[in-house]
Amino acid sequence: MDQQFKKKATIYDLSVLSGSSPSTVSAVLNGTWRKRRIKESTAETILSLAERHQYTTNLQARGLRRSRSGLVGLMLPIHDNRYFSAMAQTFEGHVRGRGQCPVVVSASRDPEEERRTAETLISYSIDKLFIVGATDPDGVHEVCEAAGLRHINIDLPGAKAHSVISDNYEGARMLTEAIIRQFGNDDPLRPDELFLFGGRNDHASRERIAAFHATKRALLGADPDDGVQSSGYSPDITLRAFEAFSQRHGKLPRALFINSSINMEGLLRFMAGRPAEMFSELVVGCYDYDPFASFLPFPVIMVRQNFEAMIAKAFELINEPPTAPQIFLIAPELIQPRSALKGPLDTLKDIA
Amino acid sequence: MDQQFKKKATIYDLSVLSGSSPSTVSAVLNGTWRKRRIKESTAETILSLAERHQYTTNLQARGLRRSRSGLVGLMLPIHDNRYFSAMAQTFEGHVRGRGQCPVVVSASRDPEEERRTAETLISYSIDKLFIVGATDPDGVHEVCEAAGLRHINIDLPGAKAHSVISDNYEGARMLTEAIIRQFGNDDPLRPDELFLFGGRNDHASRERIAAFHATKRALLGADPDDGVQSSGYSPDITLRAFEAFSQRHGKLPRALFINSSINMEGLLRFMAGRPAEMFSELVVGCYDYDPFASFLPFPVIMVRQNFEAMIAKAFELINEPPTAPQIFLIAPELIQPRSALKGPLDTLKDIA
DNA sequence: AGTTAATGCACCATCGATTGTGCAAGCGCA
DNA sequence: TGCGCTTGCACAATCGATGGTGCATTAACT
Numbered sequence: 071m072d073q074q075f076k077k078k079a080t081i082y083d084l085s086v087l088s089g090s091s092p093s094t095v096s097a098v099l100n101g102t103w104r105k106r107r108i109k110e111s112t113a114e115t116i117l118s119l120a121e122r123h124q125y126t127t128n129l130q131a132r133g134l135r136r137s138r139s140g141l142v143g144l145m146l147p148i149h150d151n152r153y154f155s156a157m158a159q160t161f162e163g164h165v166r167g168r169g170q171c172p173v174v175v176s177a178s179r180d181p182e183e184e185r186r187t188a189e190t191l192i193s194y195s196i197d198k199l200f201i202v203g204a205t206d207p208d209g210v211h212e213v214c215e216a217a218g219l220r221h222i223n224i225d226l227p228g229a230k231a232h233s234v235i236s237d238n239y240e241g242a243r244m245l246t247e248a249i250i251r252q253f254g255n256d257d258p259l260r261p262d263e264l265f266l267f268g269g270r271n272d273h274a275s276r277e278r279i280a281a282f283h284a285t286k287r288a289l290l291g292a293d294p295d296d297g298v299q300s301s302g303y304s305p306d307i308t309l310r311a312f313e314a315f316s317q318r319h320g321k322l323p324r325a326l327f328i329n330s331s332i333n334m335e336g337l338l339r340f341m342a343g344r345p346a347e348m349f350s351e352l353v354v355g356c357y358d359y360d361p362f363a364s365f366l367p368f369p370v371i372m373v374r375q376n377f378e379a380m381i382a383k384a385f386e387l388i389n390e391p392p393t394a395p396q397i398f399l400i401a402p403e404l405i406q407p408r409s410a411l412k413g414p415l416d417t418l419k420d421i422a
Numbered sequence: 423m424d425q426q427f428k429k430k431a432t433i434y435d436l437s438v439l440s441g442s443s444p445s446t447v448s449a450v451l452n453g454t455w456r457k458r459r460i461k462e463s464t465a466e467t468i469l470s471l472a473e474r475h476q477y478t479t480n481l482q483a484r485g486l487r488r489s490r491s492g493l494v495g496l497m498l499p500i501h502d503n504r505y506f507s508a509m510a511q512t513f514e515g516h517v518r519g520r521g522q523c524p525v526v527v528s529a530s531r532d533p534e535e536e537r538r539t540a541e542t543l544i545s546y547s548i549d550k551l552f553i554v555g556a557t558d559p560d561g562v563h564e565v566c567e568a569a570g571l572r573h574i575n576i577d578l579p580g581a582k583a584h585s586v587i588s589d590n591y592e593g594a595r596m597l598t599e600a601i602i603r604q605f606g607n608d609d610p611l612r613p614d615e616l617f618l619f620g621g622r623n624d625h626a627s628r629e630r631i632a633a634f635h636a637t638k639r640a641l642l643g644a645d646p647d648d649g650v651q652s653s654g655y656s657p658d659i660t661l662r663a664f665e666a667f668s669q670r671h672g673k674l675p676r677a678l679f680i681n682s683s684i685n686m687e688g689l690l691r692f693m694a695g696r697p698a699e700m701f702s703e704l705v706v707g708c709y710d711y712d713p714f715a716s717f718l719p720f721p722v723i724m725v726r727q728n729f730e731a732m733i734a735k736a737f738e739l740i741n742e743p744p745t746a747p748q749i750f751l752i753a754p755e756l757i758q759p760r761s762a763l764k765g766p767l768d769t770l771k772d773i774a
Numbered sequence: 775a776g777t778t779a780a781t782g783c784a785c786c787a788t789c790g791a792t793t794g795t796g797c798a799a800g801c802g803c804a
Numbered sequence: 805t806g807c808g809c810t811t812g813c814a815c816a817a818t819c820g821a822t823g824g825t826g827c828a829t830t831a832a833c834t
Contacts, residue, residue: 093791100792102789130491131486134817139482141546173525174525175526190523193478193479290472365718408693410687418530443784444784445821445823451821483819484822487788487820
């Protein structure tokens, strides 16, 4: 019955009910009452009233007054991807652990959208912003800077704020090497049989491509310069790249370095409708980890970016006093084919 | 230079600069100025000042005054899953299209956490809440109801608010049938060769299990009653279920009905370290769609829940005047092995 | 000229919580 | 009794935007 359909209780309601002033009620409810020398018994009265009337703080009012909201933002390129969604999962755990409220939004890898999204979040007075895989991190930085908002880049670096990123060069080096070593000595891979698909003109892609070239040259002795087919972060564009390649050469290469799981979906689209046998000799290296991809009918070597470490490092940095922007590299891990790793979900409890 | 390190501009700043009152500035900036009969020239002055000083509305202040925030919430069980993250992606598109700000949070399938999360969101005066796959939808309902918050269940139904869910019975029927038909007439599947793994005691699992039993009985003539191994929504528990089964029977069944992609990850964990040949005869039906899973080295028939339609229907319903709670079934689609479908990402543009 | 109506905007209370300040009552002590 | 200190709390301004109300001006019209 109580407050069934009435509006939510406020400190003013409790103030009337308890006979104390609103400021006393406020202090009791937000925990600053000892500092304000409120009697213990007064506090108890108010707390029990609050409970009885199901009081909950209006966080917008608090946020307005304090000019921060208790919200912590995570800006992703997209949701629908294991790498980013695993990151979101890990991020939530951290934020919840600090008693704040995580807000996860995506900005579609569109610089304009990224800035708009940041501005919207700022309008809600979020306390911190973690910028993941932004196409234009420095654009977002300007927006945050102007609002005095603490922020940090993850996955793709910016020049104007700290960045925590995967060691893309080393990851791609390991991956390229692993692809090459996957072929035995009887029938070793030739330089013109290993191609890279996917990627844009972003920092990660550039590093990976550089490592790809260097490693090919180092291990295979040569590196024909048509070995890279940038196809953005889009399954369909990647599909078309495979189709074009296959049209030109009559088949796919024996070995592929695929820049991300999104590009890998382009390969799946290419495979769909084509006989499985066409791919039985294929060896794929993919710069991303997805448990299902790891068990495809051909060897898929993957790179698992250590997003837990990246998020942890980012939280560490964002709380430190600001210094000159720096890039922190986090080592990724090479994952052999047919590996089903634990993920952030494994820490959740479940019924038996 | 302008406002470089000053606080953000407010309507009061603009009011001083423009010589108009704060209320006039407010009206101009929020678009209600025609209704308030503000002169066009006044509006123009203020708008240009706003632009020059990079004014942005403090949405917490607006939210406090209007007692709604422009935030629309999506509560997921988890992020790290293609089904749910695809849903988040689609949801964001809808919310953005309506000029509001999407907030996606997860609640770990924990009833307590679900309620707490809802309360937190309510404290921020969110306008609407979409509750996806909640373990205790009715618990969340109470919280929303008490706050007068519009809300709707998706994926798992509640008794006290509208629910938009997959037609789990029909989906499982199709899936079970497809699994059975996957075996030719030479060596047809026997009833004791098809097992269901995964699921909890939730509505979806119950429906699927019922359809599984009924379809087995209808098509195979019998249905031994140990055919179902509930193992929650946890890869590891599912792994243990497979290990136990394999210990008991010396091998896995020839055919598996797997309740979700999460349980499917349990199968992957089982496969890891075991020779691929062990699974060459396996046929799997999975109630979920994941493009990579679709191309595993054995036939994987999948059910793709139509989350786009579910989200669309939910948006339709949540804006209608409330009526008695109803359940709306959305037909899922049976996906043949080796299918790489388009997803929500395909609507994003990408550089070529 | 005088009345009415429309125009253009200012005033002010309000949303709910926070926080600096001030003051009365109670107490110890000379 | 009187001074000063502590205890316990109330007061009131404030965060930034909103929207109902009402008051001048000017325009329209008899």
